Amino acid sequence: MKHYSAFAIAREALRGHTGWERAWRAASPKKHYDVIIVGAGGHGLATAYYLGKNFGITNVAVIEKGWLGGGNTGRNTTIIRSNYLQDPSAAIYEKSRSLYETMSQDLNYNVMYSPRGVMMLAQTEHEVRGYRRTAHANALQGVETQFITPERVKELCPIIELKGPRYPVLGALWQPRAGTARHDAVAWGYARACSAMGMDIIQKCEVTGVRSENGRVTGVSTSKGEIGCDKLCMVVAGHSGHLAEMAGFRLPIESVALQALVSEPIKPCMDVVVMANTVHGYMSQSDKGEMVIGGGADGYNNYTQRGSFHHIEETVRALIETFPMISRLKMLRQWGGIVDMTGDRSPIISTTPLTGCFINCGWGTGGFKAIPGSGWATAEMIAKGTPGPLAAEFGLNRFREGRFIDESVAAGVAH
Numbered sequence: 152m153k154h155y156s157a158f159a160i161a162r163e164a165l166r167g168h169t170g171w172e173r174a175w176r177a178a179s180p181k182k183h184y185d186v187i188i189v190g191a192g193g194h195g196l197a198t199a200y201y202l203g204k205n206f207g208i209t210n211v212a213v214i215e216k217g218w219l220g221g222g223n224t225g226r227n228t229t230i231i232r233s234n235y236l237q238d239p240s241a242a243i244y245e246k247s248r249s250l251y252e253t254m255s256q257d258l259n260y261n262v263m264y265s266p267r268g269v270m271m272l273a274q275t276e277h278e279v280r281g282y283r284r285t286a287h288a289n290a291l292q293g294v295e296t297q298f299i300t301p302e303r304v305k306e307l308c309p310i311i312e313l314k315g316p317r318y319p320v321l322g323a324l325w326q327p328r329a330g331t332a333r334h335d336a337v338a339w340g341y342a343r344a345c346s347a348m349g350m351d352i353i354q355k356c357e358v359t360g361v362r363s364e365n366g367r368v369t370g371v372s373t374s375k376g377e378i379g380c381d382k383l384c385m386v387v388a389g390h391s392g393h394l395a396e397m398a399g400f401r402l403p404i405e406s407v408a409l410q411a412l413v414s415e416p417i418k419p420c421m422d423v424v425v426m427a428n429t430v431h432g433y434m435s436q437s438d439k440g441e442m443v444i445g446g447g448a449d450g451y452n453n454y455t456q457r458g459s460f461h462h463i464e465e466t467v468r469a470l471i472e473t474f475p476m477i478s479r480l481k482m483l484r485q486w487g488g489i490v491d492m493t494g495d496r497s498p499i500i501s502t503t504p505l506t507g508c509f510i511n512c513g514w515g516t517g518g519f520k521a522i523p524g525s526g527w528a529t530a531e532m533i534a535k536g537t538p539g540p541l542a543a544e545f546g547l548n549r550f551r552e553g554r555f556i557d558e559s560v561a562a563g564v565a566h
């Protein structure tokens with residue numbers, strides 16, 4: 152695979168861009184792989200990448216029923232932060248955030264990581280206490296955050312209205328090295344790196360069954376035929392319940408549509424990400440100038456990839472309270488993704504009752520930020536057969552033991 156560089160851009164400019172290679176090979180399934188990963192979203196691709204990079208395991212197939220990155224990875228609002236409350240969460244999200252810092256260099260692919268800073272507004276006394284507590288917890292965890300005053304909020308984001316009609320801004324939890332990245336590029340960068348290591352990324356191939364013998368996984372049935380494997384990892388977000396059923400076990404997961412929308416592009420007016428959990432909305436500005444707006448999750452289970460219309464109204468109303476200047480913006484488009492929600496709003500990275508079969512899911516409304524850290528931890532679990540330190544607390548057994556990692560506040564509206 153040719154290296155991307157400033158020199159390569161100049162060379163291709165001179166010869167009419169005829170020398171670029173495809174970023175990844177189109178692959179057909181082989182009979183057998185050491186590892187099959189189901190789901191070519193960010194988490195599946197990152198898992199494959201770290202299997203190769205950290206453990207030298209490259210006889211790997213990533214099987215995707217649609218196109219790679221076409222699930223939640225290509226549908227999210229790209230917020231990256233690690234200001235979670237509980238120690239296991241802060242550890243994996245901060246590992247992930249730190250991997251984002253060098254991802255473009257590591258993958259030789261510009262993922263446009265922009266550590267512009269993320270603030271979570273405190274608009275009730277309860278939130279002030281909660282975010283002060285999180286800032287203290289983050290200090291102990293080595294995650295750089297601070298609780299800032301309303302004046303500092305205004306300084307960082309001049310378009311904000313501090314004295315909203317319902318909830319004034321009382322302060323914010325501020326993480327200066329949090330930010331955004333280009334979601335498609337994250338999937339494409341990992342896919343290219345995996346393909347360069349010799350892995351097969353097989354698109355338009357739906358897994359329809361999981362095969363096993365004597366309680367051990369032996370392969371999968373797919374729309375492109377039977378494929379054997381020694382180890383299998385399911386990384387399919389909102390479809391995790393279906394895959395688990397194929398493997399013969401149940402998951403404590405609900406699938407719901409979560410939606411987002413973008414406005415028409417305008418001149419740069421906001422260079423931080425702002426989340427307002429009490430009024431329920433969040434916003435950032437894309438490099439193209441569109442205001443990227445996150446809405447709520449549907450209150451019922453579904454697979455529509457659209458999201459209910461009333462959420463658009465609620466979200467826009469909340470954001471007009473917070474940023475009155477957006478009231479005159481036209482909204483350009485709206486979409487949804489199917490997110491996989493656990494009861495404690497923390498992910499599952501786990502072995503399963505079927506030997507050789509692993510699962511990574513439950514990232515819910517906030518797993519884009521976790522892609523590299525999750526891939527790192529899941530690859531370690533697959534390679535060693537048991538979860539390492541980053542994943543140890545996120546096993547399925549926590550639901551049986553009542554050992555929840557409660558992140559419902561950190562997850563909230565916010566991503």
Ligand SMILES: Cc1cc2nc3c(=O)[nH]c(=O)nc-3n(C[C@H](O)[C@H](O)[C@H](O)COP(=O)(O)OP(=O)(O)OC[C@H]3O[C@@H](n4cnc5c(N)ncnc54)[C@H](O)[C@@H]3O)c2cc1C
Nearest residue numbers: 190192193194216222223224228230358488518519520566
């Ligand atoms: C509107 C919205 C906004 C969001 N905003 C943020 C945000 O700002 N920050 C953040 O951190 N997170 C955010 N998220 C959450 C984030 O997008 C997800 O947690 C993350 O992308 C999950 O990645 P994944 O790789 O696990 O899943 P996905 O990207 O969904 O990939 C799973 C893949 O599995 C494939 N698949 C399913 N079934 C099968 C099968 N039977 N056979 C083969 N393939 C199969 C699917 O086609 C899909 O491509 C948001 C999500 C949405 C929907």
